[in-house]
Amino acid sequence: MELSLVETPTPVVELDIVEANLRRMQDYCDRAGIALRPHIKTHKIPALAHRQIELGARGITCQKLGEAEVMADAGIDDILISYPLVGVGKALRLAGLAQRATMRVSLDNRVALETVAEAGRIAGREIGVLVEFDSGNGRTGVTSIDEVLELARAAREMAGVRFDGLMNYPVNARTGEILRDLLPKMESEGLKPGIISGGGTPNAFRTHEMAPITELRVGTYIYNDRMTVAAGHASWDDCAYAVHVTVISRPRPDLAIIDAGSKVFSSDAMPPGTGDGHGYFPAYAGAKLVKMSEEHGMVDVSACGGEAPKVGERLRVIPNHVCPVSNLFDRLIFTKGGAFQTFMPIAARGRSQ
Ligand SMILES: Cc1ncc(COP(=O)(O)O)c(C=O)c1O
Structure with missing residues (x-):
């Protein structure tokens, strides 16, 4: 043709550039000692998610259950949903996913925590929870350290879920300040986060300077666009x-x-x-x-x-x-x-x- x-x-994607973009981010993460968990919201294509994993990504991130279902159908078995899930319908679908893949979900409130716990109980398998905190984006994410601690304690005690760590978007200088304050408090309660998940392509290569992120969720880096160039x-x-x-x-x-x-x-x-x-x-x-x-x-x-x-x-x-x-x-x-x-x-x- x-x-x-x-x-x-028609959109056209040049695979040589995709490959170079994927390798550059994986190399950065390897050098910085950060696990890469690409966000598939940018490409939404299973073959590209598989390539990201082949090159070294730990798993993938999805924003919606529907994206995660497509990826799980394609054989991807380690998925973070970086979006609060609320309600019975979501619990049932999350339970279905948890029976065939390792699932984690980020959230910032008690209702979403109960949804995930219900899914874990239905699936008969604990689902990992990351507590999201806001560093100035004004979207989801709790806005105080006390709220992070409260949700982490609740997750530790609730059947069906496991407290796995923290989540933030986008990573910025404020992320680092919050974590410096928060982490000693968590550790003193035995709540040391196993995962600190951060994201955003524009600052991705500076993540290690800004905050002690352990997993990087980046999406746009696979293609880039006018904003990442700017x-x-x-x-x-x-x-x-x-x-x-x-x-x-x-x-x-x-x-x-x-x-x-x-x-x-x-x-x-x-x-x-x-x-x-x-x-x-x-x-x-x-x-x-x-x-x-x-x-x-x-x-x-x-x-x-x-x-x-x-x-x-x-x-x-x-x-x-x-x-x-x-x-x-x-x-x-x-x-x-x-x-x-x-x-x-x-x-x-x-x-x-
Ligand atoms: C929660 C979350 N994490 C990660 C990302 C990925 O950001 P980027 O596409 O800038 O890499 C986004 C993008 O919207 C997001 O909303």
Whole structure:
């Protein structure tokens, strides 16, 4: 199959870059003495999870039970769900997973702890619990040391669960401060965390400087995107994932319309001062994807001068944030050395439950 004959819009993933990105992160973790537990929310593809494990990853991380079910079906047997699970339905599904894989779950409240404990009791197998603390993200995670201690004590005493450690996202300087305060208190109660799980690609290579993390959950590093380039984690050459699109109209000299809008790209904006629009065009650095309707992308090409793309031209677009874009397609194309290899289903896409 000729890549230029494949219809657009389509995501294309270059496997040589994937392999280099995976090896670089595994090497970093090996040197830093940190276990790697990649987050599959970025790729959602069992074959890539297996490659991460072959290269040395301890297991994988999933955000949702549905992702974990796809990965367990594909034979992956060591899974952390870095998301609080609440309710009977979740307990039943987690119990099913715990019967065929080693499962851990992070949580920040008593109701979620009871859900996991119920799953462990149904499965007849203890499920590991990581207590999540917040280091300024303002999302999940308890916000005081007393709450960490309370939940850890409750997990130690409750049947069906085992207190395995702590979880934080994203790792930052505050993570280190909190742990310096928290760890001696935990140890004095016999609650030493066996695992301290931290995550986030932008600061990944500085993890060892910031906090005593024992397991690293990184997702975006496998592909990289405009945000990880802006954060200084990667260069454009390290971006493995691009959406191939076609220019379908040039209604004005300053405007190109591409065949990809909000069904293809996410609305994630770049951090202030790091670029406008919804993606980066490597062949036209001045082009800006300024507006989207469902099927149309409006590209401001006024900064491209006489070099602006023409109708029929195929363009590569590196998304601002690759994870939500990856979730929008049923399949993508793998290339190697730029040549078509195969179509690959994105098996765990759309698993919002
Ligand atoms: C809880 C959690 N851990 C890890 C990650 C991975 O972060 P990144 O994709 O920056 O590596 C994410 C990303 O959203 C996350 O939400």
